[in-house]
Amino acid sequence: MSAALRIAREEWRLWARSRVVLLAGLIVAVLVVVTSTLSTLSIAGEAQARAAQQASAEATFLAQPDRHPHRMVHYGHYAFRTPPPLAAFDPGVDAVTGQSIFLEGHRQNTAMFADTRAGADLGGFAALTPASIYQLLLPLLLIIIGHGVLLRERESGTLAVLLAQGQSAMALAGGKALALAGVAAMFMLPVAALATYGVANGEPALTAALMVAGYGLYLAVWASLILAVSLWLPQRSVALGVLVFVWLLVALVVPRIGINAGSAAIDAPGKIESDLVMLAQQRKLGDGHNAADPAFVALQRQVLEQYGVDNVEQLPMNWRGMVAGYSEKKLTDLMNDHAEKRMAQEAAQSRIVTLFGLASPTLAVGAASRTLAGTDLATHHRFLRESEALRFDFVQGLNELHANRLTYADDAARSSDPEAEARTRVNAASWRLLDDFRFAPDPAPARAARAALPLAMLLGWLVVLGGVIAAGARRLRP
Amino acid sequence: MSPLLREARFMLRDRGALLWIVLAFLLSAAATGFGIAEVRDQRATIAALLEEDAKDRAEALANESDWGGAAYGAFHLTYAPPSRLAFAALGQRDTAPWLHRVRMLALEGQIHEADTKNADFGLIGRFDFAFLAATVAPLLLILLLHDLRAGERVGGRHDLLVATAGQASRLWLPRAFVRFAGLALALLVPFWAGALIEAAPLGAVLAASALVLGALGLWWLMVEAVGRRLGTPAALLAALVGTWLALALLLPAVAKAGIEAMDPVPNGAQILMLQREAVNDAWDKPKAATMEPFLARHPEWRALGTVDKPFAWKWYFAFQQVGDMKAEPIVSAYRQGRLARDEAARGAAFLSPASLVEREFERLAGTDTRAMIAYEDRVRAFHAELRAFHYPLLFREPAYDPLAFDKLPRYQPSR
Numbered sequence: 079m080s081a082a083l084r085i086a087r088e089e090w091r092l093w094a095r096s097r098v099v100l101l102a103g104l105i106v107a108v109l110v111v112v113t114s115t116l117s118t119l120s121i122a123g124e125a126q127a128r129a130a131q132q133a134s135a136e137a138t139f140l141a142q143p144d145r146h147p148h149r150m151v152h153y154g155h156y157a158f159r160t161p162p163p164l165a166a167f168d169p170g171v172d173a174v175t176g177q178s179i180f181l182e183g184h185r186q187n188t189a190m191f192a193d194t195r196a197g198a199d200l201g202g203f204a205a206l207t208p209a210s211i212y213q214l215l216l217p218l219l220l221i222i223i224g225h226g227v228l229l230r231e232r233e234s235g236t237l238a239v240l241l242a243q244g245q246s247a248m249a250l251a252g253g254k255a256l257a258l259a260g261v262a263a264m265f266m267l268p269v270a271a272l273a274t275y276g277v278a279n280g281e282p283a284l285t286a287a288l289m290v291a292g293y294g295l296y297l298a299v300w301a302s303l304i305l306a307v308s309l310w311l312p313q314r315s316v317a318l319g320v321l322v323f324v325w326l327l328v329a330l331v332v333p334r335i336g337i338n339a340g341s342a343a344i345d346a347p348g349k350i351e352s353d354l355v356m357l358a359q360q361r362k363l364g365d366g367h368n369a370a371d372p373a374f375v376a377l378q379r380q381v382l383e384q385y386g387v388d389n390v391e392q393l394p395m396n397w398r399g400m401v402a403g404y405s406e407k408k409l410t411d412l413m414n415d416h417a418e419k420r421m422a423q424e425a426a427q428s429r430i431v432t433l434f435g436l437a438s439p440t441l442a443v444g445a446a447s448r449t450l451a452g453t454d455l456a457t458h459h460r461f462l463r464e465s466e467a468l469r470f471d472f473v474q475g476l477n478e479l480h481a482n483r484l485t486y487a488d489d490a491a492r493s494s495d496p497e498a499e500a501r502t503r504v505n506a507a508s509w510r511l512l513d514d515f516r517f518a519p520d521p522a523p524a525r526a527a528r529a530a531l532p533l534a535m536l537l538g539w540l541v542v543l544g545g546v547i548a549a550g551a552r553r554l555r556p
Numbered sequence: 557m558s559p560l561l562r563e564a565r566f567m568l569r570d571r572g573a574l575l576w577i578v579l580a581f582l583l584s585a586a587a588t589g590f591g592i593a594e595v596r597d598q599r600a601t602i603a604a605l606l607e608e609d610a611k612d613r614a615e616a617l618a619n620e621s622d623w624g625g626a627a628y629g630a631f632h633l634t635y636a637p638p639s640r641l642a643f644a645a646l647g648q649r650d651t652a653p654w655l656h657r658v659r660m661l662a663l664e665g666q667i668h669e670a671d672t673k674n675a676d677f678g679l680i681g682r683f684d685f686a687f688l689a690a691t692v693a694p695l696l697l698i699l700l701l702h703d704l705r706a707g708e709r710v711g712g713r714h715d716l717l718v719a720t721a722g723q724a725s726r727l728w729l730p731r732a733f734v735r736f737a738g739l740a741l742a743l744l745v746p747f748w749a750g751a752l753i754e755a756a757p758l759g760a761v762l763a764a765s766a767l768v769l770g771a772l773g774l775w776w777l778m779v780e781a782v783g784r785r786l787g788t789p790a791a792l793l794a795a796l797v798g799t800w801l802a803l804a805l806l807l808p809a810v811a812k813a814g815i816e817a818m819d820p821v822p823n824g825a826q827i828l829m830l831q832r833e834a835v836n837d838a839w840d841k842p843k844a845a846t847m848e849p850f851l852a853r854h855p856e857w858r859a860l861g862t863v864d865k866p867f868a869w870k871w872y873f874a875f876q877q878v879g880d881m882k883a884e885p886i887v888s889a890y891r892q893g894r895l896a897r898d899e900a901a902r903g904a905a906f907l908s909p910a911s912l913v914e915r916e917f918e919r920l921a922g923t924d925t926r927a928m929i930a931y932e933d934r935v936r937a938f939h940a941e942l943r944a945f946h947y948p949l950l951f952r953e954p955a956y957d958p959l960a961f962d963k964l965p966r967y968q969p970s971r
Binding site for chain 2: 200214335354361
């Protein structure tokens, strides 16, 4: 093994003397450090701001004056998605989806005001984040540094000498692999530092460690690819051309083709489209504002029978509030059906995109990274589901107040009789029914399980490339 | 013509060069094909929704029995159809909505509704022709041209070739030109076929083609400038890839971050909160607190503007509008901020050929930020028309007659 180490050390010495390698390495290092710092600061600021906005939204809700409970249903509430600690490394879909959502009765709103909608448009690339530098730039840096790792020896004639001296081709390949791994390991420091920072801020060690491992695997895949190409191809320039071309396909083209394929294979309607379809079905459910809507006749008959009375005025509770609660439940079931269908379609699209990870380690590591950071599409869906549960809870709580604290006669007369209107106002202390909301992504084991598939893809790549390297070393001739 | 023919024959035997060109052709065909499928899908969505929308509105109106209820219940579809060139650059259509269903309620609560599709799409981005031409094609050109001279140098033929040719340009120019033309045609032919299928306007197609050629020409000059230097093909290629990286990837990203830091836009969520507060508070305030600001904006209804019942539809819709009015300053700051960022990005794009090509494609295709803001403006204008239609009915309160709805304003996409 000391032969391999000697070979690797020789390679490092050579790189340390090359101005191109040093300059490229320095630029990437500066980029990683600068984006990591900026991203850490901005995510910490965002997390704080959104937590403060959440608390202030809750305080505002509780501070509302006495009023009709249904006014509070429409007054509504907000849910904010606070970024998890690892979002500093990979902000994921955070900039694409809105970060806050308005919650009110009878509607499921979308998360609004995504950063990208107000962003400066300078073409196809997303903003620079530590994750995108690792995914796109580091492989290119490894290519520039390492494409000649073995071909250099061949072109300068030293390969023949080495082999003639009885150096085994396997040890040679091992040494070159070690040399590339050393460079990759050096560039693993920033991600390890950010992961540690994440753990210090409450991220479970499991996901943080897997995140580092995932990027380690990813860089190992690229280092292996570079070594394999250097072993199999005859010339440095050809090797570099091929590697740049592979990078172009793997890092830029295949992920986007995957998006095209996902979008073409599964037609997931947008929210506005599915809302229109839903609205047609909703009209059949009846308008919860109108207790006389024919849609509630059956309910009315059943309730009257249950309480043994002849008409809704004799019921011990407010019939209008009952109808509001009943129709909210029906409507929410319908909305959730549609929302679940839409989310399932989106998840299916994303699964197709992730399968393209078989052809692109960049796509695979991206999927794993977002999943582990808690900034992937599935986490956004979790946010949508949880904020919907929050919405339904407080709306139904208010509808219960509507049914139990108000009399039917006052409620019916409130539009024309100011005194009845005053009696329909519920004491503001009741607004305490609102639950606190603090969004957190899935627990670490669930995220780790979701990231298993893309991580396995990376491992598969590594195994295949290891085989290619071994085969290439075996047939190595000067 | 003969040097060109000679070089063309050479190139046809150069498997490396052919590979890049065939690849460019395949990628261009894929980008065009996917683009056409997507815009057709969007057009089909709009057509289907228009039908559904009319049906749904008729159904909603049939259930109503007064002017206010009808105004409350009827939704209206607005949309921005993809242009004939949109297949080549889907641009902002993946992140900004191109569909809205609006009704007479406060517009600010509706117009910011995000119709985002799968968030992964917006994050990773599509592979459309504009991305291919702006970002991928230059790298292919670099791979094609970087070793013209250095390759011959390594082969030991360089000096002999130059001496035989007499003038160096007589040798390198045709050789580079043939490769350049091969790549450009491989890119443009599928694009032209797509433009023909989509019946894109000739002027825009010519402008887009000139843009592709111009940008590729610029990259060619850069390759020339670097390729003249002595150095191994690998060193030249490394330098060129570094240049590409700086111009196509780093510079736009840094410019984007800089512009967004320098031109802040107000937090959009503030718009919504302000408007909601205004609308919801109105229920508890005296009617005059709503009607005064409303009548200041609409003095024509002053004579009919008193509200004496706890609920009246004209008051209800008046406070919807007052809610919009409260949000006006921040809404216009949000709009101005986005336009300022776009303007700054337009200037910054001159530093990066890749950004310039992509932005110009989006402009030609009507999928840029300005086009999306223009769509928002059209929705606002349409909503104003709706108000102009309903206010006379709500304030004058003529006998309810659903026939009046035959004259409901219809949304016209201006394109």
